[in-house]
Amino acid sequence: MANQKLRREALVYHAKPQPGKIKIVPTKPYTTQRDLALAYSPGVAEPCLEIHKDKELAYRYTSKGNMVAIISNGTAVLGLGDIGPEASKPVMEGKALLFKIFSDIDGIDIEVDTKNPDKFIETVKMIAPTFGGINLEDISAPEAFEIERRLKAELDIPVMHDDQHGTAIISAAALINALEIAGKKIEEVKIVVSGAGAAAVSCTRLYKSFGASDKNIVMLDSKGVIRSDRQSLSVEKAEFSTDRKIDTLSEAMKDADVFIGLSIANVVSPEMLKSMAKNPIVFAMANPDPEIGYELAVKTRPDVIMATGRSDNPNQVNNVLGFPYIFRGALDVRATSINEEMKKAAVIAIAKLAKESVPEQVNIAYGETRLSFGQEYIIPKPFDPRLIIDIPPAVAKAAIESGVAKNPIEDWDKYKEELWLRSGNDNKVVRMLHNRAKSNPKKIVFAEADQMDVLRAAQIVHEEGIAVPILLGNSETILDLKEDLEFNADVQIIDLQLSDSLDKRNQYAQKHWQARKRQGVTLYSAKSQMRDRNYFGAMMVAEGDADGMISGYSKAYPKVVTPVFEVIGRAAGVKRVATVNIMNTQRGPLFLADTSINIDPNAEEIAEIAQMTANVASTFGFDPVMALASYANFGSSSHPNAKKVREAVRILHEKNPDLVVDGEVQIDFALNQDLHKSRFPFSKLAGKRVNALVFPNLESANITYKLLKELNGSASIGPIMVGLKKAVHVMQLGASVDEIVNMAAIAVIDSQEREKRKKAKSKKN
Numbered sequence: 001m002a003n004q005k006l007r008r009e010a011l012v013y014h015a016k017p018q019p020g021k022i023k024i025v026p027t028k029p030y031t032t033q034r035d036l037a038l039a040y041s042p043g044v045a046e047p048c049l050e051i052h053k054d055k056e057l058a059y060r061y062t063s064k065g066n067m068v069a070i071i072s073n074g075t076a077v078l079g080l081g082d083i084g085p086e087a088s089k090p091v092m093e094g095k096a097l098l099f100k101i102f103s104d105i106d107g108i109d110i111e112v113d114t115k116n117p118d119k120f121i122e123t124v125k126m127i128a129p130t131f132g133g134i135n136l137e138d139i140s141a142p143e144a145f146e147i148e149r150r151l152k153a154e155l156d157i158p159v160m161h162d163d164q165h166g167t168a169i170i171s172a173a174a175l176i177n178a179l180e181i182a183g184k185k186i187e188e189v190k191i192v193v194s195g196a197g198a199a200a201v202s203c204t205r206l207y208k209s210f211g212a213s214d215k216n217i218v219m220l221d222s223k224g225v226i227r228s229d230r231q232s233l234s235v236e237k238a239e240f241s242t243d244r245k246i247d248t249l250s251e252a253m254k255d256a257d258v259f260i261g262l263s264i265a266n267v268v269s270p271e272m273l274k275s276m277a278k279n280p281i282v283f284a285m286a287n288p289d290p291e292i293g294y295e296l297a298v299k300t301r302p303d304v305i306m307a308t309g310r311s312d313n314p315n316q317v318n319n320v321l322g323f324p325y326i327f328r329g330a331l332d333v334r335a336t337s338i339n340e341e342m343k344k345a346a347v348i349a350i351a352k353l354a355k356e357s358v359p360e361q362v363n364i365a366y367g368e369t370r371l372s373f374g375q376e377y378i379i380p381k382p383f384d385p386r387l388i389i390d391i392p393p394a395v396a397k398a399a400i401e402s403g404v405a406k407n408p409i410e411d412w413d414k415y416k417e418e419l420w421l422r423s424g425n426d427n428k429v430v431r432m433l434h435n436r437a438k439s440n441p442k443k444i445v446f447a448e449a450d451q452m453d454v455l456r457a458a459q460i461v462h463e464e465g466i467a468v469p470i471l472l473g474n475s476e477t478i479l480d481l482k483e484d485l486e487f488n489a490d491v492q493i494i495d496l497q498l499s500d501s502l503d504k505r506n507q508y509a510q511k512h513w514q515a516r517k518r519q520g521v522t523l524y525s526a527k528s529q530m531r532d533r534n535y536f537g538a539m540m541v542a543e544g545d546a547d548g549m550i551s552g553y554s555k556a557y558p559k560v561v562t563p564v565f566e567v568i569g570r571a572a573g574v575k576r577v578a579t580v581n582i583m584n585t586q587r588g589p590l591f592l593a594d595t596s597i598n599i600d601p602n603a604e605e606i607a608e609i610a611q612m613t614a615n616v617a618s619t620f621g622f623d624p625v626m627a628l629a630s631y632a633n634f635g636s637s638s639h640p641n642a643k644k645v646r647e648a649v650r651i652l653h654e655k656n657p658d659l660v661v662d663g664e665v666q667i668d669f670a671l672n673q674d675l676h677k678s679r680f681p682f683s684k685l686a687g688k689r690v691n692a693l694v695f696p697n698l699e700s701a702n703i704t705y706k707l708l709k710e711l712n713g714s715a716s717i718g719p720i721m722v723g724l725k726k727a728v729h730v731m732q733l734g735a736s737v738d739e740i741v742n743m744a745a746i747a748v749i750d751s752q753e754r755e756k757r758k759k760a761k762s763k764k765n
Helices: 002-015 033-039 045-053 055-061 085-103 117-130 143-154 162-182 198-209 235-239 249-253 270-274 294-300 323-332 340-355 360-365 387-401 412-422 428-438 452-463 475-485 499-519 523-529 533-542 557-567 603-619 640-655 667-671 673-679 698-711 737-764
Strands: 067-072 106-111 133-136 159-161 191-194 217-221 258-261 281-284 305-308 443-446 468-472 492-494 548-551 578-585 588-593 625-629 660-665 692-694 715-722 727-730
Touching: 045 055, 067 085, 067 117, 085 106, 085 323, 085 387, 117 143, 133 143, 133 162, 133 323, 143 159, 143 162, 143 198, 159 162, 159 323, 162 198, 162 281, 162 305, 162 323, 162 340, 191 198, 191 249, 198 217, 198 258, 198 340, 217 249, 249 270, 270 294, 281 294, 294 305, 323 340, 323 387, 323 412, 340 387, 387 412, 428 578, 428 715, 428 737, 443 452, 443 533, 443 737, 452 468, 452 475, 452 737, 468 533, 475 492, 499 523, 499 533, 499 557, 533 548, 533 557, 533 727, 548 737, 557 727, 578 603, 578 698, 588 603, 588 698, 603 625, 603 640, 603 692, 603 715, 625 640, 625 667, 640 660, 660 667, 667 673, 698 715, 715 727, 715 737, 727 737
Parallel strands: 067 106, 067 133, 133 159, 191 217, 191 258, 258 281, 281 305, 443 468, 443 548, 468 492, 548 727, 588 692, 625 660, 625 692
Antiparallel strands: 578 588, 578 715
């Protein structure tokens, strides 16, 4: 049933709301007749004529310089084999998606209907003028070797078969670091390679370029050890044949230092692993199941340094660490090829990055206390934001130094800033949220679980391990909807209209009355309120029967927050509860406050809201750089509305001088670094990239975040409630399923943080 459900979800994902995963988006204005005349006839003739004089000008006047063709014939697709060009298209579109989100490269998938290498090569050569680079994908060996070799020789743009070189580059970086940890030298180690396909051959060649010795390498295919006395060896296999009189993997593994697996699942036994040398290095990269399972390997040999292709194990060898950034660097210097020097530069950059201090947002994203270089961290994580800053410059420099760059970079600091700006166009924060929540799921009340979208979100949360949902609502409706959704998990359902909830309602009513009997609440009214799901759910959290709650899908915001404020109340020392929305914009995440609660806060309240907003940014691993927004700039207006913002800044500078915050400032000056620095060089924000905006009133904050969401397509996470005693969050009316899932993750992380603070305080005392 689970597989059927996954199958249906995958098909819906690829089909709705429109077929496929990529589309073409205009980059120039097209609203007026003049725009169209420039875009097409007659204006388009001018760049055509310029390019006719010098074809290199295609990089100036067209999208060629940021466009890569992802080309396959579908003969070796993932674990699916030869499924043909049409069936390979979803994979190639997926590769285009990865190019875009990790390195802002426009990938266009092209599926070629031929298995003939000559025809394939001729086809690629004929379409090559369209593109700045060629990414070959999922082409079977041995044809893949010939296709790549000839295209590299005959084209003047970068060509790379990622199946060969992607795994080679990432695993070589991991190997360099693993050898350092093991205290071994690459020139001396004995290496066993299980598999003799394109990836295995490319990996082994790259290891040799770093010093691995032919005499210490044993490669195996499906027939066993590739020996020099075997008949009919291909050129590639002959390159790695051995003179040793051994036939099996078991024999090859004895006293070996390194095992490289690019074959099939479970071919390595515990006995083989035990026979390896001290501090063995095992890269079991068969997918989805490795040559030996991670847990079994570590249990068998605690001294093993292990990597796999799986994301649920430490040290994932993932090609996404390489190809987006390698092509980024190659395109940016207009390289004519991706040569060995460029690949080796990428290896060294990746290996070096794993030894550096890990940014807090990476630790947060992977639910780690502190990632550090060692046995379980020998290569960077795929969502490390430094990858795009470190790898493309290394590749670009190697291209320049090796003489294949047509457009050398001169200002490297400016180039790195451009790369950083390119990295802000995806939902890294969402992935961070989900991974962080999964590290320690909490019990979250879904107060409107009898609504289809809310229940669907609860199902996703449960299945993804983000939280343990508690479903509050009409039990019959919930059960019917669960059946429709095939949500078969046994999760807690609470129906406040049924008698089996009476004892708990009465218990909560008594507690609530005791807490608020001097604020006009009678025992009778408290019992009545406990029939309201928001009062009851809030009491579950207040009494520790749940860790958090989300609500607000079907009711106006004020009607939901009132019970929350009455039951939960403000945290100690907090004067104002507020809300923060995280907007996923093209320039990266923006933290906006207060978007939902405080209508017209005074200077002291704005300062408090700003400090809580800074805390939210820090919670997600971002160093807050905060502008207090206004219609005025630094004293240009004496109106009270501007003065209160100015006073809030003064308070913040006095109470927290280390916080990077300034204002009052207009939005364009806040977000435009160059403009801000040129006009206001004295500001704390001068030359810095603002990632948090605090507004002078609810009207401006709410309008801004909804405008960004609807007109700019910026995904919104929130409103995140700050300043409450417990982890309760109220979503906007009619939130989408994805937004509800994100709010549940927020509630989990909020609860995790409170638990950490409580433990830290307990230790201190």
